[in-house]
Amino acid sequence: MIRITLAGCTGWVGKALVAAIMAAPDLELVAGVSRKAAGRDLGEAAGLPANGLPVFAGMTEALFVPSDVVIDYTKPDSVKGNVLAAVAAGRHVVVGASGMTAEDYAEIDAAAKAKSVGVLAAGNFSITATLLRRFAREAVKYVPDVEIIDYASPSKPDTPSGTGRELAETLGAERMAATSKPVSELGGVRETRGGAIGAPHPVQVHSLRMPGFVLSCEAVFGLPDERLVIRHDAGTSAAPYVGGTLLAARRVSDQTGLRRGLDSLMG
Template sequence: MIRITLAGCTGWVGKALVAAITAAPDLELVAGISRKAAGRDLGEAAGQPTNGLPIFATVAEALFVPSDVLIDYTKPDSVKANVLTAVAGGRHVVVGASGMTGEDYAEIDAAAREAGIGVLAAGNFSITATLLRRFAREAVKYVPDVEIIDYASASKPDTPSGTGRELAETLGAERMAGTSKPVSELGGARETRGAAIGAPHAVQVHSVRMPGFVLSCEAVFGLPDERLVIRHDAGTSAAPYVGGTLLAARRVSESVGLRRGLDSLMV
């Protein structure tokens, strides 16, 4: 039985995870973390039947309850500290929250390796979003010019999304040099070319934030006289993210250090 502490237990994905973990025969939910719901019953706060489980305000407090894995679906301003606290406390970590940079992930990887702990982080735990990343990695072997457009609701607090950032970092490490004129050589408003993310060959990422979108991400590849677009669109339910998150919780302890992307578990 894998014992799980869930950070962000009253959020959009968190509530769906409470129900799914409770129903899973090989998983045991032992505590939740939510600053606003601290002190309440975890089941009741997540819209489920009361279950007698506690909600704590911080990860540090929740670590007093024995557990094996922390799942984090919190906010960009808290996820890094949560992960480092959990790693220091000997917990494996599954990261579904967005907002961290490549430098943040490098720091987490170093801390996890030193502690002998596994961390698995994904900008998106849905199967179809994972396939977007896999297909884009195949395409970038043959098409050097690629840019990413990241869509989300008007209220999303971070840009780009975790899906867009993770995809850009992956493709930036694997693509060949593109043929587009460097941003440094452009006139006008250079910001319209988006943000350069990834290395050694950064990918331009453009974030759209407006009503009418939940989460969408597309990789646009171009060759002379032809174009390929690979796109993922999310619906309004958190269900697509649940299965991948639970798969990660079951397998995060298999290796030491940080792994990025759900496709790291797909063979």
């Protein structure tokens, strides 16, 4: 039985995870973290029948409850601290929250290796979003010119989304140099070219925030006289993220250190 502490238990994905973990025969939910629901019953806080489990205001308090894996679906301003605290306490961690940089992940990787625990982080735990990343990695072997468009609702607090950032970092590490004129050589309003993410060949990422979108991400590839667009669109339900997150919780202890992307567990 894998004991799980769930941070962000009252969020959009968190509520769906509470129900799914409680229904899984090999998983045991032991505690939740939510500032706004601290002190309440975890089941009731997630809109379910009471289950007698505690909700804590912060990760430090929650880690006093013995667990094996921490799942974090919190906010950009708290996720890094939560992950480092969990790793320091010897817990494996699954990261579904967005907002961390490549430097943040490098720090987490070093901390996890020092404590001999595993961390699995994904910008998106849905299977189809994972396939977007896999197909884009295949395409970039042959088409170096690629840019990413990241869509989300106007209330999303970070740009780009975790999906867009992770995709850009991956493609930036694997593609050849683009043929487009470097942003540093452009005139006019350079910011209209988006933000450069990844290394050694950064990918331009453009983030749209407006009503009508939940989460969407597309990779646009270009060759002379032809284009390829690979796009993922999410609906209003959190269901697509649940299965991938639980798979990660079951497999995160297989290796020490950080792994990025659900595709690291696929096939």
